[in-house]
Amino acid sequence: MEERKLTCIGCPLGCLITVTIENNEITGITGNTCKRGEIYAGKEVTNPTRIVTSSVEVTGGTKPIVSVKTASDIPKGKIFEVMKSLKGITVAAPVRIKDVILADAAGTGVSIIATKNVEKIEIGD
């Protein structure tokens, strides 16, 4: 029997969760306070994932860059590939929250979406 202790990242409470594994099967999850914790712990020992946040350049906007994120979580091992896929990307203003900046980032099947509104600079501004 193997015991793995991990800190839940589902919310800032950061519960200390113990996962017991027997013959490659999860036999118990304790220490979590909510269902999210149980799901996270199960996933973290089998297929850890992360939301990646970053920013890309904007042209013609009221701000030089716009913040972005993966629309859902991606495999932990793909973080740097996703970051690389954002290199050199620029978007034209206006940008709205949830606009797709890059579809299927690094073959994850997950899109990169904007997390901030950036208005277009009007002539004369």
Add this chain to the structure above:
Amino acid sequence: MTRHDLIIIGGGPAGLAAAISAREAGIEDILILERDKELGGILNQCIHNGFGLHTFQEELTGPEYAARFIEKAQVLSIPYLLNTMVMNISGDRTVTAMNRTDGFFTLEAGAIILAMGCRERPRGALNIPGFRPAGIYSAGTAQRLVNMEGFMPGKEVVILGSGDIGLIMARRLTLEGAHVKVVAELMPYSGGLKRNIVQCLEDFSIPLKLSHTVVDIEGKERVKAVTIARVGPDRKPVAGSEERIPCDTLLLSCGLIPENELSRSAGVAISPVTSGPVVNESLETSVPGIFACGNVLHVHDLVDYVSEEAAQAGRAAANLLLGGRKPAGRPVRVLTKNGVRYTVPSEIRPASMEETCTIRFRVGDVYRNKSIALWLGGKKVYSKKRPIMAPGEMEQVILKKEDLIKETDLAEITVSLEEG
């Protein structure tokens, strides 16, 4: 002189939530004064996710969380001035401010809500020896540079202090190609949230050296290296434990201080523990008609709690302006015991409180398997087991009005940590 019913100083998460709740409680004439060029405050540079789980039951990034409140304020047509710096507030609620279009102007307010937030502890307050070259930034400055302006502050980075912003920046700079060599923390525990230690350091194998500090900074033009050393239980460097780390950048994430210059000018009493105003159950300061909420009141860990607290300040200010306030009666002091560092509020007037009052506090050390207890005089009315409590995380206990009004001649309310 123009008069407004309610003037809110600061258009960040606290100011926005206070404005929205005051409007919803019936206050028409509101003005938000914001010094930055947009609303949203510090959330604009916090592009990482994890905000809003309590408020919206989903994980948002900082700008997305801010947008929810900005859009609501716009739907409610709440007026605001941007690029406007408040220079002074006086005890009679006169606000002096300036901006590039209106110049220098004064406003009169029926009530004021202080929502100016906090600032980072700078190098000068830390007494780090060594040279003063370029390349030393507060973690928040680096965050603004990377996330809003689009500049990298450096390539080889050492971070002093394991506050949340420092941890978040360790990850952010790593993702952008910098090499974060070490995070040094003076205390034997991290001041940051567990999730950030896992997601920002462990995920990227960035070492966290607890009980370590920076004892020297080298470099004339630009940082060349820093020396870190282990500290003993007295938090003083241990001779012989020094380690020189070549780097071009040092980030400081060593605590946040509520920004209360304006509060002081208005004569508001400041708590030596929180560095924020002393407030009662209505989040009203020692100056009648001046309320406080968010990080200017005490530094929060979660923005959700800032929004919640600010909404309460908005309701309380509205109640005052609409003449709904009952004679307050004698205030009951809230005392702290056994590791509780402070409480907000620190006094309660039973007649003025809402059906419940959230008493927020922080603990002074890491405590395992303790209970949070709430005492009304000699009677324990509430107890909650907590497997772990740490100084980095805010705790709370709910005081019920129905419990409070049963007690006559109550001498004090006590929040305490107890065994088991």
